[in-house]
Amino acid sequence: MSRLRELIDSGRVLVVPGAANALTARVIEDCGFPCVYVTGAGVANTQLAVPDVGLLAFSELAAQVSAIRTAVDVPLIVDADTGFGGPLNVHRTVRELERAGADAIQIEDQTFPKRCGHFEGKNVIAPADMVAKVHAAVDARADDGTLIVARTDARAVNGLEDACERANTYHEAGADIVFVEAPRSEAEIETVAAKVGAPQVVNFVVGGATPLLSEQRLQELGFAIALHANLPLLAGIEGMQHALRLLRDGAPLSDAPLATWEERQRLVRRAEFEQLDSRFSTEEVR
Template identity: 70%
Template sequence: MSRLRDLLEPGRLTVIPGAPNALTARVIEDCGFDCLYVTGAGVANTHLGVPDIGLLGFGELVTHVAAIRSAVDLPLIVDADTGFGNALNVRRTVRELERAGADAIQLEDQTFPKRCGHFAGKDVIPVAEMVAKIGAAVDARHSADTLIVARTDARAITGLDDACARANRYREAGADILFVEAPTSEAEIETVAARVAGPKILNLVVGGVTPMLPEKRLAELGYSIVLHANLPLLAGLRGMQDALNLLRDTGSVDESRIATWSERQRLVRRAEFEELEARYATADAEVRP
């Protein structure tokens, strides 16, 4: 059984932060989390400097996943948005992301171009079309331990009842984990927990439409995963703004409020590379005439 499947044991709630890049992934791993979420919004924001409105390309996402996979050993849940097209595109998306190191691949039922789940102006595709995409994803994966996450954004368009019905239909189509995006109240969070079968994700977005409930309550309701997809990004932005505003206004740096040089080098594992450099330099010297 995969480590990610282990996290889905009934009665267990796993808190998963989001990583937009390999260094953030290292920080998440270093802080002791059991899994991380490769956030499409975060990659779009940090790599391109654009909002989460479907501008991130397939190749850009695969490159980021491969880099993160090389940096950490944690299971990766990868946000693949709408799968970058129809069912055939989804098939290729799953194959390439699995090869790049994804342990789970999330697909959503928005129309293309998609929007952040907490933005207005979204729309969803017909249920039958999404079912076909899920079927293609299930068929495409090489390992049964590569999980398929099916997300529905129907709550904001056709209502909570339809969102729950869609989620259950997606499970019947083969999805391993279900994700009803953007419930707007504690009562709606409870409704999703009661009506949607199997492992479920709740996405808690600071500034979004879903209330921030305590972990204990979410565990009682039966959620398997609570995502904090963009918390590291938001924290990093505030830290950069504070440090740079201070530098602009005073010409000084408050070293107590930033990471140290040694901490930075530890996270990028400079010592390991120095050891390798020394080893290979010695080996090179030994073979020279």
């Protein structure tokens, strides 16, 4: 059984922060979280400085997944947006992301180009078309331990009942985990928990459509994963802006919430690289 499956089957809600790069993933792992979510929105924001509106290319995502996999040992849930096309594209996407190190791969039922799940103006494909994508994703994985996450954005388009029906349909088609994006109240979150008969993700975006609930409440409702996809990104933006404003205004940098030099070097494992370099260094020629 895969480590991620064990975590989900434990019966405890799995709190998963999101990372857009290898260092953020390392910090998440270092803080004791047992899983990392590779956020497509975060990669688009940090690597391209663009909004989450379908501009991220598959190759750009795959490169980040590979880098993150090298940096951390914990399982990775990878946001693959719409799968970058139809069922054939999904098949290749899943196969390549699995090779890059994904332990779970998420695809969604939006039309292309997709939009952030908490943006307005979304559209969704027909359920049958998404079922074909789920079938392709399940067929593509080389390891049954690689989990397929099927997300529906139908709440914003057709209403909550359709979103729940779609989630159940995608689970029946073979998705291991389902994800009703952007319920708009605690009552709607409770409805999703009651009507969808599969392991589920609930996604919290600070400032987004879904209200924040406590881990205890999510545990009571039976959610498998509590996703905080862009919390580290938001914290990083605020921290950078704070420090840079102090620098711009000539204020003491001691007022900035900065990591120490030593902490930075610890996180990038400088000591390990120095030890490795020492092993392979040649003796001075006499």
